Amino acid sequence: MSTLEVKDLYVSVQDNNEEKQILKGLNLKMSTGEIHAIMGPNGTGKSTLSSTIMGDAKYHINSGDILLNGESILDWPVDQRARAGLFLAMQYPAEIPGVTNAEFVKAAVNARRPKNDPVPMGEFMKELQSTLKTLDMTMEMAGRYLNQGFSGGEKKRNEIMQMMMIKPSFAILDEIDSGLDIDALKVVSRGVNLMRGDNFGALLITHYQRLLNYIEPDFVHVMMGGKIVKTGDASLAKRLENEGYAKLRDELGLDIKLVDEDA
Structure with missing residues (x-):
């Protein structure tokens, strides 16, 4: 079993020559074999969390730690984190002309294997097909x-294909459902569900309950104001869908203004 833990994380980003604090003491712990979902209003730091875990240099960690199997990864570059078993499916994947899908995926698969043991071409192509x-x-x-x-x-399908081929220990899926119709959503969810098992964990970042109708999470976390304010099971997501975030905020007594509220 592998573990990924975020401990009391404070993260800021440069915004108009000023440091803007985004994450404000966020705590999260997950293990392989678990599916976690993070939901929350716009602007609360969900995508900042995913990018920070993967080592995006534009985010500044003021304090706190990120641990993979008990070891801090704050000083690890992005490629080291990926080789160690972290994977990020981005909201807006970059286009890379001149590199084919197959070439990219094969290089990524080999990066997680011993240097003297590349995946045989026949085996790779069979699994890719x-x-x-x-x-x-x-x-x-x-x-x-x-x-x-x-x-x-x-x-989005391509991101899931890469995940299935690379077989990370932990996949962070940042709004993988964004812009998908029902048929595509079912296909993407199928890929994630096929990965479920003792050697795989996923963190789903989403705005909508509909994704969780197809990928049932073990834990649902609600982010507000740059930290997780409530954790529950799959029923928590259904409650948010019905009631919204403002009611939960008021129930918890939080002094947080939601981005989509009227000024």
């Missing part, structure tokens, strides 16, 4: 340049 079929993607997608000319739905 199977994974593409699972996600209703064609082999033609494997030969296209990474995300170039892809629709929003194709990019």
Whole structure:
């Protein structure tokens, strides 16, 4: 079993020549075998959390720690975190002309294997074909340049395909449901559910209950004001869908203004 822990994390970002505090003492612990979901109003720091865990340099960690299997990873570069088993499916994946999907995924798979033991080509292609079929993607997608000319739905499926091939210990899925129709949402959810098991954990960052209808989380966390203010089971997400965030904020006695409230 592997663990990922965020301890009392304070994170800021440069905004108009000023340091803007975004995360304000966030705590989270998860283990492989678990699916966690984070929900919260706009502007509360959900995407900041995902980017900080993966080591995005534009975010400044003021204090706190991020531990992978008990070891701090604050000084680790992005590629070291990825090799150690962390994976981020981004909201807006970058387009990389000149590098095909298959080339990119094969390099990523080999990066997690011993240097003298690359994945055999036949084994790689067989698994790639199977994974593409699972996600209703064609082999033609494997030969296209990474995300170039892809629709929003194709990019999201492609992120899940990479996750399934790389087999990380922990996947952070940042609004993987954004912009997907029902059919595409079902396909993406299928890929995540096939990964569930003792050697895999996921952190789903989402605004909507509908994703959690297809990927049932073990834990749901609510973020407000840059930290987690409440944790529950899957029923908490359904409550938020029905009641919204303002009622929970008032119930908890929090002095937090929600971004989408009238001034």
